[in-house]
Each structure stands twice: as C-alpha cells, then as structure tokens.
Amino acid sequence: MRRATASVPGPQPAAGPGPAPVQAVRVLEITAGFAVAGPLGGAARFVIELSRALATRERTRVAPRLAALWDFATPHDEEWRAQLAREEIPVFTAAPWQAGAPLRSCMESLRNLWRHPGARVDVIHSHGEFTDLAAILLKRRLGARYLVRTRHSSVEWPKRPRLGAFFANLLYPAVFDMEVAVSQNAVEALDGRWLAGRLGRKARRIYNALNFERFGIEMAGRLETRARLRASLGVPVDAPLVGTVGRLVPIKGYHVLLEAIPAVAQLYPHARVVIAGEGPERAALEAQAAALGMGERVIFTGARSDVEAVLATLDLFVSSSYVEGLPTAILESVAAGVPVVATAIPGNMEILQDGVTGRLAPPGDAPALAHAIVAALREPAAAKAMADRAYQDAQQRFSIEVIAAQYADLFCNLMANAPGR
Structure with missing residues (x-):
C-alpha cells in the first residue's frame, strides 16, 4: 500500500510563478484526485487547471495549494504531482485509493488530512461529494474564514441519494459561505432549496473552463x-x-x-x-x-x-x-x-x-x-x-483565464467583507 505523499515546491523560483504577495488570499483547492482519464474525468482536470491559472495569472490576488483525497496510482497522478511541483504549487495527497473498500479509503483520507493539515488558509474550495465533507472537517483545523464549494454535476451522491439529499438540502446551505454551480439550471436548483431560501443564500454561476x-x-x-x-x-x-x-x-x-x-x-x-x-x-x-x-x-x-x-x-x-x-x-x-x-x-x-x-x-x-x-x-x-x-x-x-479571474474575484470579495480585515 502506498503511503500518503506530499509534493514539495521546488527551490528554483524561476520554475514557477514565484511567491504571492502577503495580501494574496490563501486558498486550498480540494480534489478527489488526479486520475483525469479515469473515474474523475473533467472535474479533476478543471481543479488542476484552475489552480495553475490562479498561481500564474492571478498570483497577485490568490495563493493556491492543492489537496487530493486519493492517489489512484495512475500515470496521471504522478505526472500531475510532478508538474504542479515544477510550477511551485504545493500538493498533498492524503491516501491511496482502495477500490474494494471505498469507505475505508474515505476515512483514511480524512484522517490523514486532519493529521497533516499544512499551513493556514483563508478559503477552502471543494469540488463535490467527499471533498465537500473534507472542507467542512478542515475549516477550523486550518483556520479558514470561508468555505466555498462548486457543484460540477447535475446529480450529487447518485449512489447514496438519501444521504445526498440531506447534505445538499440541509447541511451545505448551513455551512458553506458560497455555493457555485457550473450551469444556470444548477444555480436554480440550489436556490430552490428551502433552507437556502430561509438563510438568504444565493448560489453563483461560474462555468467550468478549459485550457485552450x-x-x-x-x-x-x-x-x-x-x-x-x-x-x-x-x-x-x-x-x-x-x-x-x-x-x-x-x-x-x-x-x-x-x-x-x-x-x-x-x-x-x-x-x-x-x-x-x-x-x-x-x-x-x-x-x-x-x-x-x-x-x-x-x-x-x-x-x-x-x-x-x-x-x-x-x-x-x-x-x-x-x-x-x-x-x-x-x-x-x-x-x-x-x-x-x-x-x-x-x-x-x-x-x-x-x-x-x-x-x-x-x-x-x-x-x-x-x-x-x-x-x-x-x-x-x-x-x-x-x-x-x-x-x-x-x-x-469558457477559457481558463476568464474563469480563474471570476474565482479570484469571488475569493477576494469574500475576504474584503471578512470581519476584522
């Protein structure tokens, strides 16, 4: 079994965007993993490309780092960790994926994230299902002021619909400071939830993006x-x-x-x-x-x-x-x-x-x-x-440059309204 691994930024500043200014918003992006050609597909690639764009084009406003819940032991896992390290984007992979024991894999990943939380951040940004739960778990641990989640799929928790309904309708509106949807139809679904209406929570539409x-x-x-x-x-x-x-x-x-x-x-x-x-x-x-x-x-x-x-x-x-x-x-x-x-x-x-x-x-x-x-x-x-x-x-x-700027605006606007800032 492979142990949790961390990719440490390289020592050569010229290889990446360089250190972000002190005032940059510190954002932890959480993804399920880097198996972009396997079960994770487009959402995993989007998180990677978003982090890269934030670290380069938005580096004066946002300082991102990445946490992956699982190592799927695919060539893409290794390739992306190496690429992100070259670009000086810190990466932590929490646990190996165990196909025959998904619950055990989940618990091990969350446990390792709790034990090795890394540096403090201002915002935690999750991207679906187990990453949303990880964000909730890590908020206090990392001293994060805000939780943001992006709903990439039109159907959440399809294998656990009752549990998913509880999370989506009651838990998420209560604990996430902002929910992002990748289509207008999904925004309307999020805004139509009873608790979201009671709390005055409005979702925001930010499209998925591509690196053209x-x-x-x-x-x-x-x-x-x-x-x-x-x-x-x-x-x-x-x-x-x-x-x-x-x-x-x-x-x-x-x-x-x-x-x-x-x-x-x-x-x-x-x-x-x-x-x-x-x-x-x-x-x-x-x-x-x-x-x-x-x-x-x-x-x-x-x-x-x-x-x-x-x-x-x-x-x-x-x-x-x-x-x-x-x-x-x-x-x-x-x-x-x-x-x-x-x-x-x-x-x-x-x-x-x-x-x-x-x-x-x-x-x-x-x-x-x-x-x-x-x-x-x-x-x-x-x-x-x-x-x-x-x-x-x-x-x-839908270009990654356009969408990264929209996320940077979102993170900066949240922090601009933070108490004591």
Whole structure:
C-alpha cells in the first residue's frame, strides 16, 4: 500500500510563478484526485487547471495549494504531482485509493488530512461529494474564514441519494459561505432549496473552463494525428468518423446513440463510431452494438489518456446524454474545432445554440439524433462554420483565464467583507 505523499515546491523560483504577495488570499483547492482519464474525468482536470491559472495569472490576488483525497496510482497522478511541483504549487495527497473498500479509503483520507493539515488558509474550495465533507472537517483545523464549494454535476451522491439529499438540502446551505454551480439550471436548483431560501443564500454561476492551449498544441499536427490514430483504430483516413468521450453510465444515453447508428449507416456505409471511455455499461453496450449488426462499425477504446488526439481525428462529436451539468467533453470538442451534435438538455444548451454553434436533438430520441448526425455529415461546410462560431464563443466564456479571474474575484470579495480585515 502506498503511503500518503506530499509534493514539495521546488527551490528554483524561476520554475514557477514565484511567491504571492502577503495580501494574496490563501486558498486550498480540494480534489478527489488526479486520475483525469479515469473515474474523475473533467472535474479533476478543471481543479488542476484552475489552480495553475490562479498561481500564474492571478498570483497577485490568490495563493493556491492543492489537496487530493486519493492517489489512484495512475500515470496521471504522478505526472500531475510532478508538474504542479515544477510550477511551485504545493500538493498533498492524503491516501491511496482502495477500490474494494471505498469507505475505508474515505476515512483514511480524512484522517490523514486532519493529521497533516499544512499551513493556514483563508478559503477552502471543494469540488463535490467527499471533498465537500473534507472542507467542512478542515475549516477550523486550518483556520479558514470561508468555505466555498462548486457543484460540477447535475446529480450529487447518485449512489447514496438519501444521504445526498440531506447534505445538499440541509447541511451545505448551513455551512458553506458560497455555493457555485457550473450551469444556470444548477444555480436554480440550489436556490430552490428551502433552507437556502430561509438563510438568504444565493448560489453563483461560474462555468467550468478549459485550457485552450492544450488543444492548440495537438491541433498543430492534426493531419498526422488523424492518420496515426485512425490507423491504430483500423479506420480508413477518408471514412466519416463519429465519436464520443465519457464514462459508460446510463445517464450518458449511449444506448440511444447506438440505436441511431443503423440509420446513419444506411446513408454512410463506410462511417465508423468510436466510443472512448470506460464504465459499468460497457458490456451491455457492446452486446447492443452486436445485436444491431453494428459490431464492426462501433469501436470501444476504453479509457483514453489522449483525449486531444481522439478529438483531432473525429469528423463529428456526439453527446447523447440525458443529464449534464456543464459537459467538459463538449467543451473539449469545441476547443478542438470539432462539430458537435448534442441532446437538447440544459447544460448542453448553455454551450450550444441549435443551428448556430451546433445541432441539438431531443434526449432519448434515436431517430432525431440520427437525423442530426446525417445533417452534419451531409453538410460539412455548414458544420465547420458552426464549429468555428462555437470556438469563438467558447473562448470568450469558457477559457481558463476568464474563469480563474471570476474565482479570484469571488475569493477576494469574500475576504474584503471578512470581519476584522
């Protein structure tokens, strides 16, 4: 079993942003871990990128450090800890993840955080479920004045709905000084809670964000990437390639995407579909594809660490979800310049406007989804124009620089109103 580890900032000031001024707000960002290609996905990457942006672009206002509840023992865990250390962002990883004993893993992580709290902070910022509980536990221990939590998902504590309802409706409004939601629909849900209304608590909308630079690097060699990845997947370079990225769970609606594929294949017999991700629904989805006679057309890749490369090779990204907060996968596709077809649900519609920046179809409607996919493939010039407009809009609203500034404003405004400050 691996012991808890701490990444200590390097001694070379030139390697990172340098020390923040004394007046900078000291913020502890808490994430579940750094397994960005595994179970944690977009939220974990967002916390990392937010911390990096705060430490560089907002260093005169915010001094961040990171605590990860678990080490998932993936290559990304090691890579990100090393990268953050090079950038002089302090990191503490509390405990190893034990897949067969989640409760034990949770207790060990919280115990280690309590025993090794680190330096005092002004604000603790958590990002869902167990990290929210860790923030509550550590507030007094770290002398934090304020607790802030960001709700990244439209559904909290899905495996423990009763417990989640207690936390979300009664505990969180009472103990968190600010709750942030990543979509307007989620803001309205938070503001609609009885206790939040009684206490006069209003949630704030701050979107999830992307580091657009990471996609720019991959896109620079797009043709080479496209040829290389398609060859590895057994897809001809000129075949229409439709794809999606995400966890294979029911709310993602991948079974609806598979139901739509036969209609697409009738018009585009050489088209292929790639589904990049892992999850409990994989076996059922593979069986469904085979039963539809689409087994050779649909490629299940499992979890991928090279999301940028996967997107670079697609002609069209499809999201068939029933529920989303603010979907990172769609943002990534937009950043990669890939046309998008998605379901007309609140989170998706905050990114895409039907017929302007993408194409939307009703959730659960396979014929409508097939029609939207065919329309995008049939009119590639129009699809590209939509993708270009989506990219320009996303840079204005969802870039990590914009969102980091909004969080810095939030933290500074809280501290400006702190008693005795």
